[in-house]
Amino acid sequence: MSSLKIKHVQKVYSNGFKAISDFNLDIDDKEFIIFVGPSGCGKTTMLRMIAGLETISAGELYIDDKLVNDVEPKDRDIAMVFQSYALYPHMTVYDNMAFSQKLKKVDKDVIDQKVKKAAKILEIEHLLDRKPGQLSGGQRQRVAMGRAIVRNPKVFLMDEPLSNLDAKLRSQMRVELNKLHKDLGATIIYVTHDQVEAMTLGTRIVVINHGEIMQVDTPKNLYDHPKNMFVATFIGSPQMNLIDAMVAKNGDTCELCFGTSRITLAKDKSKALIQGDYVEKKIVLGIRPEDFKVLEKDDDVTQNIVNVKVSVYENMGSEGYLYFELEKQNLVAKLAKNNQYEIGEQLKLKVNAHNVHLFDIDTKQSIM
Amino acid sequence: MEKKNTFLNIIFAILVAIVAVIYMYPIIMILLNSFKTESAISTNTVFELPNAKSFIGLQNFVTAITKQGFLQSFFYSVFITVTSLIAILICCSMCAYFITRIRSKVSSVLYYLFVFSMVVPFQMVMFTLAQTADTLKLNTPYNIFVIYLGFGAGLAVFMFAGFMKSVPIEVEEAAMIDGCNPLQTFFLIVLPILKPTIVSVGILEAMWLWNDYLLPTLVLDIKKYRTIPMLIQYFRGSFGKVEMGPMMASIVLTVLPIVVVYVFAQKYIIKGMTSGAVKG
Numbered sequence: 001m002s003s004l005k006i007k008h009v010q011k012v013y014s015n016g017f018k019a020i021s022d023f024n025l026d027i028d029d030k031e032f033i034i035f036v037g038p039s040g041c042g043k044t045t046m047l048r049m050i051a052g053l054e055t056i057s058a059g060e061l062y063i064d065d066k067l068v069n070d071v072e073p074k075d076r077d078i079a080m081v082f083q084s085y086a087l088y089p090h091m092t093v094y095d096n097m098a099f100s101q102k103l104k105k106v107d108k109d110v111i112d113q114k115v116k117k118a119a120k121i122l123e124i125e126h127l128l129d130r131k132p133g134q135l136s137g138g139q140r141q142r143v144a145m146g147r148a149i150v151r152n153p154k155v156f157l158m159d160e161p162l163s164n165l166d167a168k169l170r171s172q173m174r175v176e177l178n179k180l181h182k183d184l185g186a187t188i189i190y191v192t193h194d195q196v197e198a199m200t201l202g203t204r205i206v207v208i209n210h211g212e213i214m215q216v217d218t219p220k221n222l223y224d225h226p227k228n229m230f231v232a233t234f235i236g237s238p239q240m241n242l243i244d245a246m247v248a249k250n251g252d253t254c255e256l257c258f259g260t261s262r263i264t265l266a267k268d269k270s271k272a273l274i275q276g277d278y279v280e281k282k283i284v285l286g287i288r289p290e291d292f293k294v295l296e297k298d299d300d301v302t303q304n305i306v307n308v309k310v311s312v313y314e315n316m317g318s319e320g321y322l323y324f325e326l327e328k329q330n331l332v333a334k335l336a337k338n339n340q341y342e343i344g345e346q347l348k349l350k351v352n353a354h355n356v357h358l359f360d361i362d363t364k365q366s367i368m
Numbered sequence: 369m370e371k372k373n374t375f376l377n378i379i380f381a382i383l384v385a386i387v388a389v390i391y392m393y394p395i396i397m398i399l400l401n402s403f404k405t406e407s408a409i410s411t412n413t414v415f416e417l418p419n420a421k422s423f424i425g426l427q428n429f430v431t432a433i434t435k436q437g438f439l440q441s442f443f444y445s446v447f448i449t450v451t452s453l454i455a456i457l458i459c460c461s462m463c464a465y466f467i468t469r470i471r472s473k474v475s476s477v478l479y480y481l482f483v484f485s486m487v488v489p490f491q492m493v494m495f496t497l498a499q500t501a502d503t504l505k506l507n508t509p510y511n512i513f514v515i516y517l518g519f520g521a522g523l524a525v526f527m528f529a530g531f532m533k534s535v536p537i538e539v540e541e542a543a544m545i546d547g548c549n550p551l552q553t554f555f556l557i558v559l560p561i562l563k564p565t566i567v568s569v570g571i572l573e574a575m576w577l578w579n580d581y582l583l584p585t586l587v588l589d590i591k592k593y594r595t596i597p598m599l600i601q602y603f604r605g606s607f608g609k610v611e612m613g614p615m616m617a618s619i620v621l622t623v624l625p626i627v628v629v630y631v632f633a634q635k636y637i638i639k640g641m642t643s644g645a646v647k648g
Contacts, residue, residue, distance in 0.1 A: 051545060052545075053541050073541075073545045074544060074545060074548070079545065080541075080542070084536055084538050086539045086542040087542075088542075088543070089561060090563070100545075100546035103546060103547040103548060
């Protein structure tokens, strides 16, 4: 297994469209890297450039410190699992998995050993004589994975491999992929637009938008400390609530005012606002849905309260999503306690001021 | 509603049966008369089934095979059909692969040229073609396949290109990553996937090549080389005398191979036609 270096890589198409601009990333050995972003953000293009299926317009790509910009896909020692699996329909599962080794003229016994070993890992030994047309989506997905494993490549590239599976199978395969990563000790680059996959699989996540890296970090850091409003809203479901608020100074601390509501910030956050010269200026306040709490009638809390009117309440069983309007913005709260709320009901919500996020209204970057 | 559908189905079945009979009738007539005496064919008993008096067994077939050099003509027909077919299938599938995978102005102009060639009637080009074939020495059964390649390419490229579009490019990319060069990708991956289209293009082209009369008549030296469709004409002797029995027998012998192939490959033809050109 091996490491990857992507230095100032760009992709510009012949019609002038810039799909990737100045992509820089170091990937260590045995990392499970996730490229995540909305449709058309350039994540698949970047993966295809690593695979050698797209040319690199500018910049350098190193696999194991070897410059591979002009190296053919077959000589890069990578394996790719495609979204559509791309199995050879006229070959049996065995032949699909053995194909790359046959081309390399590897000894038949060795091929047989490798294929059977991979089939055992993926539990598809009983399918080896079947053709792809006779397999279910999940089985095809395993065969595609098996084809990659047999090659024993330096880097595994996976392009939304679970997106064609149903929800149940997808969660099952997620667990297996995690296990596979540990068993193989492989370097994996995985493209997805599904943030659940990104959060559960990745050792590090690369959030991409419009061909640019927005943030590279561990799933936890990405969630807790988003660098900008894009990452803040992209990671997390339901997404983070964003409210325009005015900064007011009150002694050592700062207060965020929007409408009739006021949020008193903790000292570290207040300090950042004062030092950043945001006092008496507008910023964007970000509140995760789970940082709201419904106040009971007998609670006598007075600080950091917002008065809201319920628009919709969705009961999800283990939790509930409370949608409400605040200062003409539609917001959502994720409530752990499974109560029932009526449309139009007036509620008092307490905001957990320790966990709020602050963003510059112009640059959209995090202030902290 | 269901009753109405059943009624329509019956009407449709009857209509199809009538059309089938109209199509089959001449073939059945030829088959029946190939077993009859000359006099039974040339009088008004031509429409009757062979009876004890008119039935002569395989005698017409023996005459057909021995008299006019049928076996040699059969060889020429088989040779021309096979060589032309191989040339058409290999060259046109590769050409269609280029056209569908290399998206450029040149490739789309090429594609439309091929499609356009299908609407140009053969009669329009046949005399210049005969001259050119003579000049380039393409006037023997051994190299006439070059001309057939040109005339068969339109349909073949059109059908191959249609089907090729439905082959996902990821399969070829997977092959590239697995270690295939472009030729290996084509021959080991794309061509096997194209099997139904190859069979259907093959059958359509083979029927045309086997039955073609005009092109070999114009191009080949008639005295030296006769394909089967040309040979059949030679049962028509001088002074208008026609040997109907052996002629019918040789027609049956000519039709037989293509019918047998068609029956065995029928499912591929339908599959190839529907998944290929129709889908676009």
